[in-house]
Amino acid sequence: MNTPDHDPEGLRPHSYDGIQEYDKRLPNWWLFTLYGAIIFSIGYWAYFHWTGHIQDGWVRVQGQIDALKLAAAGNSAAPEGRKLWEMSREPEVVAAGEKTFMSTCAACHGADLKGGIGQNLSDASWVHGGTPSEIYTTITQGVLDKGMPSWGPLLGAQRISELVAFVISKNPTIAEPSE
Amino acid sequence: MNTRIVEYNDRVVRQFVVASAFWGVVAMLAGVLIAGQMAFYQLNFGTPWLTFGRLRPLHTNAAIFAFVGNMIFAGVYHSTQRLTRTRLASDFLGALHFWGWQAIIVGAAITLPLGLTRGKEYAELIWPINIAVTVIWVVFAINFFWTLAVRNEKSLYVAIWFYIATIITVTMLYIVNHLQIPTSLLHSYPVFGGVQDALVQWWYGHNAVAFFLTTPILGIMYYYLPKAAERPVYSYRLSIVHFWSLVFIYIWAGPHHLLNTALPEWLQTLGMIFSLMLWAPSWGGMLNGLLTLRGAWDKLRTDPVLKFFAAGVTFYGMATFEGPLLAIRSVNALSHYTDWTIGHVHAGTLGWNSFMAAGMFYWLVPRLYNTRLHSTRLADLHFWTGMIGILLYVASMWVSGIAQGLMLGAVTPEGVLAYPNFIEAVTSTWAMLVTRMVGGAIFLAGFVAMFYNLLRTIRSGAPATSTIEVPIPSVPPREGLGLVRSFFNAPVLYCFLLMLFASLWGLGRGMLSIVAFVLMVETALAAMIHMSIAGARWSDWYERLLESWLPFSVLTFVAVAIGGMIQILPTVFLNQTLNEDGAWQRVYTPLELAGRDLYVREGCYTCHSQMIRSLVGDVLRYGPSGRIAESLYDFPYQWGSKRTGPDLERVGSKYPNVWHFQHLLDPRSTSPGSTMPNYPWLLRQKTDLAALESKISVQRRLGVPFPQRSGDEIVAESLAQGKGIAEDLAKSGIEIAPDREVIALIAYLQQLGKTTEAPNPRPAKNPGLAAELSGRR
Numbered sequence: 001m002n003t004p005d006h007d008p009e010g011l012r013p014h015s016y017d018g019i020q021e022y023d024k025r026l027p028n029w030w031l032f033t034l035y036g037a038i039i040f041s042i043g044y045w046a047y048f049h050w051t052g053h054i055q056d057g058w059v060r061v062q063g064q065i066d067a068l069k070l071a072a073a074g075n076s077a078a079p080e081g082r083k084l085w086e087m088s089r090e091p092e093v094v095a096a097g098e099k100t101f102m103s104t105c106a107a108c109h110g111a112d113l114k115g116g117i118g119q120n121l122s123d124a125s126w127v128h129g130g131t132p133s134e135i136y137t138t139i140t141q142g143v144l145d146k147g148m149p150s151w152g153p154l155l156g157a158q159r160i161s162e163l164v165a166f167v168i169s170k171n172p173t174i175a176e177p178s179e
Numbered sequence: 180m181n182t183r184i185v186e187y188n189d190r191v192v193r194q195f196v197v198a199s200a201f202w203g204v205v206a207m208l209a210g211v212l213i214a215g216q217m218a219f220y221q222l223n224f225g226t227p228w229l230t231f232g233r234l235r236p237l238h239t240n241a242a243i244f245a246f247v248g249n250m251i252f253a254g255v256y257h258s259t260q261r262l263t264r265t266r267l268a269s270d271f272l273g274a275l276h277f278w279g280w281q282a283i284i285v286g287a288a289i290t291l292p293l294g295l296t297r298g299k300e301y302a303e304l305i306w307p308i309n310i311a312v313t314v315i316w317v318v319f320a321i322n323f324f325w326t327l328a329v330r331n332e333k334s335l336y337v338a339i340w341f342y343i344a345t346i347i348t349v350t351m352l353y354i355v356n357h358l359q360i361p362t363s364l365l366h367s368y369p370v371f372g373g374v375q376d377a378l379v380q381w382w383y384g385h386n387a388v389a390f391f392l393t394t395p396i397l398g399i400m401y402y403y404l405p406k407a408a409e410r411p412v413y414s415y416r417l418s419i420v421h422f423w424s425l426v427f428i429y430i431w432a433g434p435h436h437l438l439n440t441a442l443p444e445w446l447q448t449l450g451m452i453f454s455l456m457l458w459a460p461s462w463g464g465m466l467n468g469l470l471t472l473r474g475a476w477d478k479l480r481t482d483p484v485l486k487f488f489a490a491g492v493t494f495y496g497m498a499t500f501e502g503p504l505l506a507i508r509s510v511n512a513l514s515h516y517t518d519w520t521i522g523h524v525h526a527g528t529l530g531w532n533s534f535m536a537a538g539m540f541y542w543l544v545p546r547l548y549n550t551r552l553h554s555t556r557l558a559d560l561h562f563w564t565g566m567i568g569i570l571l572y573v574a575s576m577w578v579s580g581i582a583q584g585l586m587l588g589a590v591t592p593e594g595v596l597a598y599p600n601f602i603e604a605v606t607s608t609w610a611m612l613v614t615r616m617v618g619g620a621i622f623l624a625g626f627v628a629m630f631y632n633l634l635r636t637i638r639s640g641a642p643a644t645s646t647i648e649v650p651i652p653s654v655p656p657r658e659g660l661g662l663v664r665s666f667f668n669a670p671v672l673y674c675f676l677l678m679l680f681a682s683l684w685g686l687g688r689g690m691l692s693i694v695a696f697v698l699m700v701e702t703a704l705a706a707m708i709h710m711s712i713a714g715a716r717w718s719d720w721y722e723r724l725l726e727s728w729l730p731f732s733v734l735t736f737v738a739v740a741i742g743g744m745i746q747i748l749p750t751v752f753l754n755q756t757l758n759e760d761g762a763w764q765r766v767y768t769p770l771e772l773a774g775r776d777l778y779v780r781e782g783c784y785t786c787h788s789q790m791i792r793s794l795v796g797d798v799l800r801y802g803p804s805g806r807i808a809e810s811l812y813d814f815p816y817q818w819g820s821k822r823t824g825p826d827l828e829r830v831g832s833k834y835p836n837v838w839h840f841q842h843l844l845d846p847r848s849t850s851p852g853s854t855m856p857n858y859p860w861l862l863r864q865k866t867d868l869a870a871l872e873s874k875i876s877v878q879r880r881l882g883v884p885f886p887q888r889s890g891d892e893i894v895a896e897s898l899a900q901g902k903g904i905a906e907d908l909a910k911s912g913i914e915i916a917p918d919r920e921v922i923a924l925i926a927y928l929q930q931l932g933k934t935t936e937a938p939n940p941r942p943a944k945n946p947g948l949a950a951e952l953s954g955r956r
Contacts, residue, residue: 016336019405024414030466034459036422045685050692054444055644057793058804074592085279100328103600107849108838113829117838117849117911135251146833153799 047174078140079161081177084132088168097166100159103149113170120150124173132177136164181651185266186329189645191273192257193547196540197637198281199249203536204700205288206241207623213238214616216854217823218609220846223856228292230780236303237291242528242919243301243391244312245284251395252276252319253904255342257543258402259323261831262339263330264649265825272322279315281313283308289514295365298779298815299380302356306367309357313382316353320346327728331649333891334699334864335725337418341398343732344426348390348739351735352464354361355743356383360880362873366776368814369880373764375809376749378435378446378815384742386432390739393495394426397464400492403539405471407484408892413470417833421463426735428457435506439792440818442889443804445686446746447508454506454741468492487538490566494530498523513584513793516822517613522576529569529609537561538628544633550640557632574900579611587822588796596799601825606852660723665730670717673706677725682745687692739906766884767927769871769899776874777866777920778817781858788826789931802829804934809934824855829932838927861921866901868894868918900926 012021013064037153048054059155079087108118119127126136139160151160167170181589185844216222216231223230260267267273290296296303304312323346327339335343349622359367370554371379399924405412412418434442434450469492472485477484489610505514514520537558545552552558589597612657665671671728683695710717725732738916778784791797793804805828810816819826834842834849841848844862846855879885899916904925908915915922 011411014186014334016723017264017402019336019402020411021337021415021418023416024410024470026414026417026420027466028419030459030462033462037458041456044452048448049445049685055437056444059440061793061798061804064631065798066778068590068594068795072592082215103851105600109853117835119840141574144832147833147838151599152910154593154596154599156593158591158593159595159599165933168880175866 005095010143027142078133078136078157081131081133081136084136084161084164085168085176087165088132090165093162094169096159096160097164098167099161100155103165104155108148113167121167122171130174132164132168132174135167136160182648183651185264185647185649187260187645187647188267188270188273189268189547190642191267191277192253192543193276195249195253195256196543196547196633198277199246199253199536200540200633200847201251202241202245202284202534203625204627204630206238206246207233207619207626208308208799209238209241211616211619211623211655214612214619216856218612218616220621220854220856225857225859227294227781230858232368232783232856233292234283235785236296236300237288239301240287240303241284243387244287245394247396247528247532247536248280250282250532250539250701251345251399253393253543254399254539255323256397256402257343258399259326261647262336262402263333264647265324265326265330268325268329269322270798272318272325276315276318276322278319283311283315290365294780294782296780296782296785297367297369298782298817299369300375300384300784301822302380305365306359306361307364307831309353309359312351313353313357316346316350316722320350320835324728324732326690327360333726333730335417335731336401336723337412337422338398338401338839340422340731340735341401343728344422344735344739345390345395345398346655347736348386348394348430351736351740351743352383352386352390355379360877361845363870366874368633368874368877370881371751371816372649372812372814373810373816375440377442377818378434378750378813379749380816381433382484382747383433385436385722386569388431388527389432391585392532396532397425399535399539400464400468400488401813403484403542404488406469407482407488407538407576408411408472408475408478410471410473412473413467413473417463417467417742421460421467423738424460425457425464425909427742429736430739431746431867432457435511435819436744437818438506438508438511438759439794440790441807441809441816443750443807446750448794449746451506451508454503454894455841458500460502461502462496465492465496465499467496479554483552483562484542486559486562487534487541488866490562491531491538494526494534494569498527498531498692501526513654514580514793515792516612516788516820517580517583517587518576519580519584520821520934522573522580525576526569526573529565529572532564533622533626537565537626540629540633540956544854546645546939547638547643548637548640548644550636552637553632553635557628561625561628564628568618568622568625572615572623573618575611575614575618577647577699579608582608583822585800587800588669588794590799591793594942596796599800602850602852602899605823605854635643639738645802648656660720660727660730662730664720665727665734668714668720670706671707673702676702677706678741679891681918686745720928723874761809762806763937764813765930765933765935767930768864768896768900769837769868769875769888769893770880770900770926771930772872772874772927773866773868773897773925774925775813775817776922777861777924778927779815782818783827786819786821786824786855788822790818791826791828797826801826808937809932812878814878814881814883824853827928827931829905829931831931836907836912836925836929839928840908840913840921843921843924846927858921861924862915862919864919864920865916865918866897866923868897897923 010023012023016022035083108116109114109121113122114120116174128134140150140152142148144150212222213231213234227233256267256273257729276295287304290305290308291303295305297305304582323342358370360370361367369376401418431449431453438447438451472489479489504510505520505523541552541558583604586598586607587601591597598867636814677699680695680699684692684699685769687695790805791801791803798804810818838849843851843858845857846853869890871893875885875888875893900916901922905915905917905920
């Protein structure tokens with residue numbers, strides 16, 4: 001870009017309302033970031049789109065979820081009713097369940113478990129079964145037509161077990177499972 | 180040689196300066212209030228017109244179009260007259276521009292709190308105001324280009340290039356994103372729906388940042404910074420390279436707002452890689468600003484103008500580094516929908532726009548009023564309070580944004596969410612939200628100090644008359660470059676060929692794309708070799724081009740138009756749903772459509788997204804990721820850009836009607852810790868069922884397969900559906916008439932995520948280019 005009129009590094013003669021311009025060379029590191037980004041972008045496009053390594057997002061995430069489920073399969077088995085009952089006698093477990101209950105369930109079932117939008121959990125009447133295992137199943141699967149979401153995928157087995165333990169500890173009408 | 184005296188029109192400049200500072204205070208006041216609402220829901224005051232969903236658009240529109248808009252007009256009018264050594268072409272158009280723009284702002288300040296909105300970010304204003312904006316913007320354009328046409332300085336300085344790019348590009352973006360069909364005097368539907376609307380919206384939204392908040396301010400930097408520093412600009416050739424690369428590349432980057440959504444993958448990739456390539460062109464502007472200060476750094480100690488400019492340009496550099504970072508898919512997976520984005524834009528608006536405005540005002544006002552700045556110490560105080568305010572704001576948003584992103588995406592070894600309750604991400608970042616509000620308030624205090632300082636300065640002086648003596652040319656000036664020599668020139672042809680081959684390579688298949696790739700590389704090599712031989716001739720050609728404003732403007736338009744055409748046209752002209760199997764959006768019932776318009780009116784999209792991204796955390800929390808055909812009939816689309824509350828794409832039937840009723844009346848009754856406002860007026864106000872006939876007829880014209888119904892049938896159908904919901908609520912002891920707004924909104928919320936089978940016959944299965952472009956491989 002050097003014309004004979006002026007020195008390539010020097011001041012351009014023209015002045016705009018008193019403003020003049022040098023014509024300094026572009027800094028090398030700046031050119032490197034410019035060319036580097038362009039070359040990276042060509043490579044990125046070539047790898048993912050030209051050679052077909054791109055996957056639609058919904059396909060990709062389904063694969064990731066399946067892998068997650070597979071890896072977690074051993075951790076998420078439903079505990080026995082007896083085990084849930086025993087958990088309800090452990091203060092730490094009950095406290096953890098209470099915490100989850102207050103943040104997740106109390107809005108519908110009431111902080112005192114006496115119900116509201118959802119059923120009363122503190123008395124002896126159970127619409128979907130009142131044994132520890134049945135309560136566990138109801139929470140996990142939800143009651144979709146009555147507006148209770150299925151909490152299994154959101155909370156997981158550990159937190160649901162704690163919840164059941166908390167409910168048992170608060171409801172004296174729930175009988176100790178025999179087996 | 181004969182000369183004549185030209186007197187500049189500085190009256191309009193003075194008006195725009197004062198208006199900008201005034202609206203800046205208003206915009207930031209609204210900002211501090213809505214920042215407070217994020218931490219203390221009580222600040223919504225239980226009134227419709229002060230809720231976050233309505234004030235957030237007011238804040239963004241006021242900051243962008245009122246504060247920065249008026250600042251741009253002041254700077255453009257002032258510097259262009261001097262750089263072209265001529266008076267503004269028309270005083271009348273200048274005055275019309277000023278008063279018209281202020282009337283538009285007042286109109287916006289009235290309509291937005293009333294809930295009159297189009298529901299698209301930074302494009303919320305209703306259609307009559309859109310027309311006014313377009314007319315006034317064209318008035319500005321005419322006055323500007325007319326001034327260029329009668330200029331007394333042949334060559335166009337770099338600041339003018341940026342002004343030209345601004346005016347042309349904003350016109351293009353604004354018109355396309357505001358194509359709409361009115362349903363009444365105050366309401367309309369955009370002509371684009373679903374993914375098309377999302378794409379057009381972010382082509383516009385991202386480039387509102389680029390061509391309204393960036394390029395005009397760069398032009399202003401190129402005039403006022405060397406003026407204040409009394410130093411020559413660092414590098415002319417850097418300004419050429421960064422100008423053309425910036426305006427060409429910026430326009431492509433819009434899809435980075437839609438990463439990991441249902442947008443076709445090829446568009447997401449374009450959005451990401453063009454954002455990365457934008458880093459260097461942006462930093463070119465920063466370098467030319469900062470390096471111009473070489474030899475003048477000592478003045479920073481004493482001159483508040485240079486302090487603000489140096490800090491402003493530095494913030495520009497930081498924000499334009501953070502931008503490409505956030506546009507990387509994996510980083511965006513963490514940052515998107517969180518406060519991090521909010522912090523990012525405020526680093527730009529507070530750090531770059533507001534500081535550059537302050538520098539310009541402190542330099543300009545004493546000169547416009549022929550006096551000295553009232554208080555340099557107060558200006559210093561403004562600088563430091565502004566700095567502390569920005570740092571508190573940005574740092575707290577980094578912390579809360581990253582915390583939100585990590586918490587909402589965290590998964591336990593059991594394969595479930597670590598924080599299943601969305602509210603945990605809200606309550607755990609509360610302290611940061613308060614810090615942000617404090618930072619914003621400190622920044623506002625500094626800005627108010629500036630306003631006071633400027634007013635005192637104005638009172639101490641009197642409007643100055645500024646003149647210049649220009650020669651009257653005895654011979655007609657040399658003709659500029661003709662069209663042929665402007666466009667059929669080696670540099671232009673190389674650029675054209677490069678873009679052609681790059682497009683064919685990227686979008687083509689098989690042999691075509693291999694050949695195109697080889698040609699692309701060869702063209703690049705040929706251009707480099709040719710430049711090393713003929714660089715001097717190219718340089719002369721460019722200098723001639725700078726003397727020809729029209730060809731320069733045409734070339735600028737071509738550079739900014741290409742990106743949008745390649746990204747948007749395919750989804751507009753091709754059937755966007757070729758790639759879908761199965762799920763298809765249901766057509767809304769009239770009542771659901773009425774509820775959707777209420778969702779838009781209340782600005783629910785400012786806090787809730789309707790787009791489950793293809794990320795594990797999103798899918799575990801909200802259900803299967805969103806697909807294109809699920810928002811086909813959404814005019815406007817409501818994918819959202821921020822999750823202050825959870826995503827709602829599949830919230831339908833998740834909770835009973837009574838849950839929604841109580842949640843809308845008092846969100847904390849069902850979600851303890853929620854910061855959502857109460858919406859008691861939805862229980863009092865009646866749904867505007869009469870408007871549905873015209874709304875549905877417009878949607879039919881837009882291609883939504885609503886069945887043909889009369890107005891009476893529509894009202895009867897709506898009331899019947901409303902009655903069903905009211906009866907369900909009555910079972911829980913809630914008495915509510917079926918024609919209330921809350922019923923319509925519940926009807927809408929309860930169908931979110933409901934899909935149907937794809938209609939028969941299916942769109943033609945064409946495996947050719949059409950399928951390619953619509954995203955299926």
